[in-house]
Amino acid sequence: MYQTTIRHLLVAAAFLAFTSAASAEQRGVTDSEIRIGQTMPYSGALSAYSALGKAEIAYFNRVNERGGINGRKIKLISLDDGYVPPRTVEQTRRLVESDEVALIFSSLGTAQNNAIAKYLQGKNVPQLFLASGASKFGDISQFPKALMGIQAPFRLEARLYAKHAVEKLGATKIAVLAQNDDFGRDYLAGLRDVLESRFEQVVTVATYEVTEPTIDSQVVRLKASGADVFLIAATPKFAAQAIRKTHEIGWKPTRFLSNVSIWISSVMEVAGLEAGIGIISTAFAKDPMDPTWSGDRGVKDWREFMAKYAPDGDIRDQNYVFGYNFAMALEHVLKAAGSDLSPENIHKQAYSIRDLELPMLLPGIKVNTAPNDHTPVKQMQFMRFDGKQWERFGEILTAN
Structure with missing residues (x-):
């Protein structure tokens, strides 16, 4: 009996060591929280884009109010970089080394994301749904751990x-x-x-x-x-x-x-x-001001989301639509990752999205990724400004 007890204790110790090691690998993750980070131009010449970050913060407030993702609340730490790449680097280092975020999500800007990519690769921190349409971020040879956002390149x-x-x-x-x-x-x-x-x-x-x-x-x-x-x-x-x-x-x-x-x-x-x-x-996204979508369920849900979680937001500003789409895509990835929120599994799930339909994307446009395809959206439709609003014309086009 004494030997059996010792064996049980050894097994338990080994299990605790294993789970502790696994937990340590899941940086930015506790039993109750997932910390994610981003930089946004809340100041400076491009502060108009800050609505993207505001929408994403609002979206995860809704997610948290509904219980979080797989039982964990999402803490999105969104820092101002003024659209200045050196400041992006400084703020991203803070997010990784001080806040210990699990991943960087939707940081805005081409030069900004380029400035932090090598650092994040070295730290094995996922860089997901970049708020940039620069095609270089879809080049796996240059950016193997980056994923473009929900926008066409x-x-x-x-x-x-x-x-x-x-x-x-x-x-x-x-x-x-x-x-x-x-x-x-x-x-x-x-x-x-x-x-x-x-x-x-x-x-x-x-x-x-x-x-x-x-x-x-x-x-x-x-x-x-x-x-x-x-x-x-x-x-x-x-x-x-x-x-x-x-x-x-x-x-x-x-x-x-x-x-x-x-x-x-x-x-x-x-x-x-x-x-x-x-x-x-x-x-590639629905315009909530377009009468075409007056009865659309996705647009109605978005308007309800805006009224409750971003009441001061300008519903004419499609950055709020884009932020909603980006955040919803990340929610999909984190749900798919389940309890394994290691960088490796987060990447695996981010690069295996199949025909994901987001309610604020145009009908027929779906999100798809693969290990050799880090460009989630490749379809667009032309539109023309009539002096009051944008009017779409022609078919959904796949650019190649």
């Missing part, structure tokens, strides 16, 4: 614009206003994919820095190129300026607008609603 979006401009509009010259970083360069790469050797003859480019006060001079220079198509690959402040300036100087090319700047309140109204009439962009 910029480069694929630009390919659709190029094909439409050339094949449907017969464009001969294309002017591009591009942010001077990987965000802007992705749009140029998409145009080059389609135009190939004709790129240099067809495309005129003017770039800007996010620290510049205005891009009026760039727009004037681009008008002088004689372009019949103008692609605005810009973030909200500069997109609004470009829209307003083209209107003021009487330049009337067909305008395409990056879908990161389609916001009615922070872009179109700032530019002047009349100035934006006819602009073409792309959509």
